[in-house]
Amino acid sequence: MAYQLISFVLCPFVQRAVIALKEKRVAFEITYIDLQNPPAWFLAISPMGKVPVLRVDSGGVLFESAVINEYLDETNPPALHPQDPWRRAHNRAWIEFGSNLIGRQYRMLTAPDQATLLRERDGFLAEWGHLEKQLGDGPFFNGADFSLADTAYAPLLMRLEIMERRYPQQLLESTPKIAAWCAALLARPTVRESVVADFEAQFRVYFAGQGGYLGERLA
Ligand SMILES: N[C@@H](CCC(=O)N[C@@H](CS)C(=O)NCC(=O)O)C(=O)O
Structure with missing residues (x-):
């Protein structure tokens, strides 16, 4: 195929x-x-x-x-969704939740001024709290096994790590399980190799060019 x-x-x-x-x-x-x-x-x-x-x-x-x-x-093997139907449905729901968070992250990156950014950040953190409660001992969303839910969140967390490093907004401080999950995902070769070699530079240039308050501070 x-x-x-x-x-x-x-x-x-x-x-x-x-x-x-x-x-x-x-x-x-x-x-x-x-x-x-x-x-x-x-x-x-x-x-x-x-x-x-x-x-x-x-x-x-x-x-x-x-x-x-x-x-x-x-x-294509290996199966990355959990075998248990309830757990699989649960993962689908949280993948959808992750899609909404990607939208919120984009709105943070393009917020025109600091007040709008802070509003988006508060909304992001409120949703983040729900996600934190879904995580167990890790290292991944479902525990030991890497799954489709991890593929869904790794892009969001990769961008978040860049945002926090360039312009800290305490986005990971109150969610230690998400912070550990982020580290595990960013250490995984398939995640590291899922973007172009100069991804961070392109990401910063792109969002600086959008003219948002945060985007300009990533440059
Ligand atoms: N729900 C879609 C979202 C895809 C999406 O928003 N892609 C963006 C780029 S990251 C896009 O193609 N935007 C172009 C447009 O909206 O016109 C998915 O999960 O695939």
């Missing part, structure tokens, strides 16, 4: 699929597009105009990161 993953270089949702493919040691080709100026061929196959898009060798196309990862998981 040959896969083509269509990506924007900084997209956290595409990164979820990259990590899953690397965990499964499946070969794939990645094609980067400029989301500000998407090519016509991409708009023709992406009904919502968003990445990720996964194209399989039959010509079929999938979109939505959670759906793509479920498909990859069902068709």
